[in-house]
Amino acid sequence: MTSVSLEALLRRDRTIVAATLTLVTALAWVYLLILARQITSPGMSMPDMPNMTMAEPALRPWSAADFGVTFAMWAVMMIGMMIPSAATMILLYARVARQAAQQGRPLAATGWFAAGYILSWTAFSVVATVAQGLLQRAALLTPALAASTNRVGGVILIAAGIYQWTVLKNACLTHCRGTLEFVQAHGGFKKTVAGSLGMGFHHGLYCVGCCWVLMVLLFAGGVMNILWIAAIAAFVLMEKVLPGGYVISRLAGVGFVAAGLWLIL
Numbered sequence: 320m321t322s323v324s325l326e327a328l329l330r331r332d333r334t335i336v337a338a339t340l341t342l343v344t345a346l347a348w349v350y351l352l353i354l355a356r357q358i359t360s361p362g363m364s365m366p367d368m369p370n371m372t373m374a375e376p377a378l379r380p381w382s383a384a385d386f387g388v389t390f391a392m393w394a395v396m397m398i399g400m401m402i403p404s405a406a407t408m409i410l411l412y413a414r415v416a417r418q419a420a421q422q423g424r425p426l427a428a429t430g431w432f433a434a435g436y437i438l439s440w441t442a443f444s445v446v447a448t449v450a451q452g453l454l455q456r457a458a459l460l461t462p463a464l465a466a467s468t469n470r471v472g473g474v475i476l477i478a479a480g481i482y483q484w485t486v487l488k489n490a491c492l493t494h495c496r497g498t499l500e501f502v503q504a505h506g507g508f509k510k511t512v513a514g515s516l517g518m519g520f521h522h523g524l525y526c527v528g529c530c531w532v533l534m535v536l537l538f539a540g541g542v543m544n545i546l547w548i549a550a551i552a553a554f555v556l557m558e559k560v561l562p563g564g565y566v567i568s569r570l571a572g573v574g575f576v577a578a579g580l581w582l583i584l
Contacts, residue, residue: 336413336429340406347399354392355543358463381452389451392542393444397534400552401440401526404559408498408522409433412515415508426508427515435519436526443527447534454538464542469582475539476579482532483572491528492568495559501525530555536575 381389409429416426454460459467466472482488494501501522502508509515533551540547554571558564 336410337406340402340409340433344399344402347395347402350395351399351543351548352545355545358543380456386448386452390444390448393447393451394441396548397440397444398437400534400548400555401530402437403552404495404556405433405436405523405526407560408501409436411498411502412508415502419508424510426510427512431512431515432508432519435516435521436523437519438516439520439523439527443531443534450535451538451542460538460542463544464538465544466539472539473579473582475535476575476582478579479532479536479539480572480575480577480579483568483575487528488532488568489565491525492558492565494522494525495529496564529558 409432412426412432413429416429419426451460451464459471461467466475505518505521509518533555536551537544537547554567558568558571561567
């Protein structure tokens with residue numbers, strides 16, 4: 320590859336990265352739409368969900384296959400919901416990597432940073448899968464994977480609303496919003512694959528700390544309720560990128576508590 324063609328490729332790298340992120344997100348949402356249609360179709364069995372039909376919840380213990388299918392659902396869902404809000408940081412990495420390559424000090428490929436970020440949400444998906452299994456076992460979820468009673472849904476909403484006002488939430492949101500500040504605080508982007516993967520994972524952990532309770536809200540409105548999933552994903556994006564993100568976060572907390580009380584009462 321000539322130096323001219325390499326320079327042209329480097330100039331297009333942000334476009335390539337953006338297109339890749341868009342494609343990955345779109346594929347994740349297509350999967351979710353197909354799965355949601357299977358779950359919500361009246362009388363249709365749900366081969367992609369363990370031990371369940373539309374007539375009764377899963378009460379027997381899961382097999383390894385059951386766990387794997389449910390884990391895949393959560394992992395793909397997290398990619399579809401969280402990649403858009405992480406795009407700013409990933410594109411920043413791509414820009415810095417291009418500049419570093421032009422200066423003869425190349426960084427690890429952008430994909431390694433993105434993979435580290437996805438890995439953090441994959442770890443969360445394991446926890447979410449276990450939680451779903453326990454809730455189904457206790458008959459606290461309907462066959463459509465929503466809270467079985469208003470009281471259960473209300474408690475989830477109230478807990479989420481309270482978390483929106485905590486110091487931990489605020490600290491994690493600060494790291495998620497402050498892309499340059501995060502990079503500077505961690506010594507800049509890394510040249511090695513391990514360093515880049517670890518930094519992406521570290522950034523993802525802050526996002527998990529910021530948004531995990533919003534994902535728990537899926538159990539209130541329906542894990543496979545596409546409108547509910549889309550609403551939460553849009554809220555996560557607004558919380559992270561809009562100038563008034565902190566205000567949006569706390570106002571939503573008040574709204575969650577009010578909605579939870581309304582459900583219970």
